[in-house]
Amino acid sequence: MSSQEQVQRDKSSGGGDAPVDPPEAVQGQINTQNVDSILDEIDGVLESNAEEFVKNFVQKGGQ
Amino acid sequence: MLRVRRVMGAETEFGLSQPGNPRANPMRDSARVVDAYAGPRGLKSSQNFWDFATESPLADARGFFMNIADADASQLTHVPADDVEAQYLANVVTENGARYYVDHAHPEYSSPEVLTPRDVVTFDRAGDLVALESVRTLEKSAEPVNLYKNNTDSKGASYGTHENYLVDRSTDFDDIVTGLVPFFVTRQILCGSGRVGIGREGEGTGFQISSRADFFEAEVGLETTLRRPIVNTRDEPHADPAKYRRLHVIIGDATLAEPATFVRFGSTSLVLGLIEAGLAPRIELADALQSLWDVSHDLSLSTPLPLADGTTKTALEIQEIYYSACLEHADPDDAETSEVLAEWRRFLDGLSTDPTTLADSIDWVAKWVLLESYRSREGIDWDHPKLALIDVQYHDVRPEKGLFHKLERAGRIRRMTTDAEVEAAVVNAPDGTRAFLRSVAVSRLGEDLVAASWDSLVLNAGSFGVVRLPMHEPLKGTRELLAHRVEGIETAAGLLEALGVDRLTVKND
Numbered sequence: 001m002s003s004q005e006q007v008q009r010d011k012s013s014g015g016g017d018a019p020v021d022p023p024e025a026v027q028g029q030i031n032t033q034n035v036d037s038i039l040d041e042i043d044g045v046l047e048s049n050a051e052e053f054v055k056n057f058v059q060k061g062g063q
Numbered sequence: 064m065l066r067v068r069r070v071m072g073a074e075t076e077f078g079l080s081q082p083g084n085p086r087a088n089p090m091r092d093s094a095r096v097v098d099a100y101a102g103p104r105g106l107k108s109s110q111n112f113w114d115f116a117t118e119s120p121l122a123d124a125r126g127f128f129m130n131i132a133d134a135d136a137s138q139l140t141h142v143p144a145d146d147v148e149a150q151y152l153a154n155v156v157t158e159n160g161a162r163y164y165v166d167h168a169h170p171e172y173s174s175p176e177v178l179t180p181r182d183v184v185t186f187d188r189a190g191d192l193v194a195l196e197s198v199r200t201l202e203k204s205a206e207p208v209n210l211y212k213n214n215t216d217s218k219g220a221s222y223g224t225h226e227n228y229l230v231d232r233s234t235d236f237d238d239i240v241t242g243l244v245p246f247f248v249t250r251q252i253l254c255g256s257g258r259v260g261i262g263r264e265g266e267g268t269g270f271q272i273s274s275r276a277d278f279f280e281a282e283v284g285l286e287t288t289l290r291r292p293i294v295n296t297r298d299e300p301h302a303d304p305a306k307y308r309r310l311h312v313i314i315g316d317a318t319l320a321e322p323a324t325f326v327r328f329g330s331t332s333l334v335l336g337l338i339e340a341g342l343a344p345r346i347e348l349a350d351a352l353q354s355l356w357d358v359s360h361d362l363s364l365s366t367p368l369p370l371a372d373g374t375t376k377t378a379l380e381i382q383e384i385y386y387s388a389c390l391e392h393a394d395p396d397d398a399e400t401s402e403v404l405a406e407w408r409r410f411l412d413g414l415s416t417d418p419t420t421l422a423d424s425i426d427w428v429a430k431w432v433l434l435e436s437y438r439s440r441e442g443i444d445w446d447h448p449k450l451a452l453i454d455v456q457y458h459d460v461r462p463e464k465g466l467f468h469k470l471e472r473a474g475r476i477r478r479m480t481t482d483a484e485v486e487a488a489v490v491n492a493p494d495g496t497r498a499f500l501r502s503v504a505v506s507r508l509g510e511d512l513v514a515a516s517w518d519s520l521v522l523n524a525g526s527f528g529v530v531r532l533p534m535h536e537p538l539k540g541t542r543e544l545l546a547h548r549v550e551g552i553e554t555a556a557g558l559l560e561a562l563g564v565d566r567l568t569v570k571n572d
Contacts (some may be wrong), residue, residue, distance in 0.1 A: 059220040
């Protein structure tokens with residue numbers, strides 16, 4: 001792994017922490033070219049109202 | 064010599080949603096999901112059908128113990144029949160010997176017992192087809208339900224994907240804990256499913272490796288629904304307790320990519336072999352829980368994890384140590400073991416050079432590459448709902464909607480099974496375990512099968528009344544041992560005769 005990569009850290013799993021920035025350097029590593037063709041296909045199947053879908057996807061806890 | 068072969072099984076609790084009706088009762092919908100599968104196939108679905116009673120063996124018949132059940136079928140339930148929730152406790156044993164039922168507020172598929180990581184892959188995936196079949200049936204109803212093979216809603220709720228491994232009972236449980244904790248803390252880099260959002264409620268933005276890590280709060284414990292522990296202590300072997308311990312692993316993510324499922328179970332089985340042989344690496348993390356979270360939150364895989372001896376190691380370094388120990392002690396002539404080691408090696412090599420090369424094998428990488436590509440094309444931030452949607456929809460069990468399925472069908476994710484193998488695994492038991500006998504009973508005995516469980520069948524044996532047939536040994540009742548004997552059998556009496564039971568002892572207490 002390259003040394004300049006920014007490490008995404010969060011000291012606890014609980015609330016209260018400031019939002020963590022995404023790891024820019026790591027993202028830069030991804031070659032997005034070969035997934036572009038699948039993105040168009042995925043656009044066609046994504047649920048239409050993302051915000052409402054995500055809001056409504058509420059689960060009760062399990063094991 | 065270590066071999067990967069071991070009695071294992073996979074449990075999946077599916078997330079569920081009724082489109083347009085977020086207030087739908089999830090217990091009722093879970094029961095509808097299970098019944099939607101069972102009904103059209105003529106499988107019995109009721110809580111009475113699962114045999115919760117404890118057996119007390121009376122007579123031996125070719126490895127099985129036999130007794131007369133002193134309970135009527137209606138007494139085999141564990142929830143009072145007048146409990147309002149009892150109506151939702153559907154319980155089905157499917158034709159392949161799996162259990163499909165309502166667990167808390169989720170439908171759960173528990174695979175039949177298998178012996179190899181490849182069979183885990185096949186029979187876990189058969190469960191995805193079972194779930195899909197439920198969705199298809201309910202699509203025709205007024206209240207369709209969609210199912211997601213994932214582990215969280217990122218709003219504070221998590222539900223499990225559990226692994227079961229039978230372990231030699233003579234192995235000290237403390238050795239299991241110390242041997243497993245560093246392995247489990249770091250195993251997520253091999254088989255995490257990835258998740259948008261940091262923290263239990265997704266209060267931090269970004270992407271992380273494991274969908275379950277943030278929900279763990281203890282190192283060792285009995286609970287599975289709160290204060291979840293890295294090593295779960297539930298001791299319910301569903302087998303001869305003098306011989307076996309069932310290690311109930313609750314820390315894994317639901318993996319869809321077959322190579323990830325394969326390495327998840329294969330590597331864990333080998334590490335358990337090391338522990339049983341007293342050969343586990345001696346590594347002690349200074350703070351296992353913090354390390355668990357840190358590994359999940361570090362996409363660069365470079366976080367130094369503090370050890371009890373004052374030094375540090377990265378997740379990859381710890382995995383290398385476990386891999387090397389397994390390689391050193393593995394039977395080089397065992398093909399199944401070698402295949403697991405080769406895949407584990409390929410994962411470690413890819414993760415240490417360029418993780419994105421494993422977008423065809425590991426869910427967290429596949430999902431990360433997909434999300435990152437989408438994000439950069441759209442110019443959106445990690446808190447955009449479309450990314451949260453992609454995170455959930457990756458796990459949709461429907462091939463036309465599930466993004467994992469889209470990727471796999473486009474040849475972007477490696478596959479180990481074929482459609483035909485998985486379809487066959489929906490209706491046929493795996494080789495090598497008692498799941499075969501359970502499968503035969505469910506598929507052929509009709510009303511003669513009163514109830515079933517992992518380690519028993521309750522049969523209606525005519526003049527003898529209700530007979531419980533315990534199956535304490537998972538390696539008996541197999542296709543190899545019984546297929547020729549049970550051919551054409553369609554009654555409980557016929558099955559008992561085929562098993563060589565010619566005498567039933569009446570219990571007099």
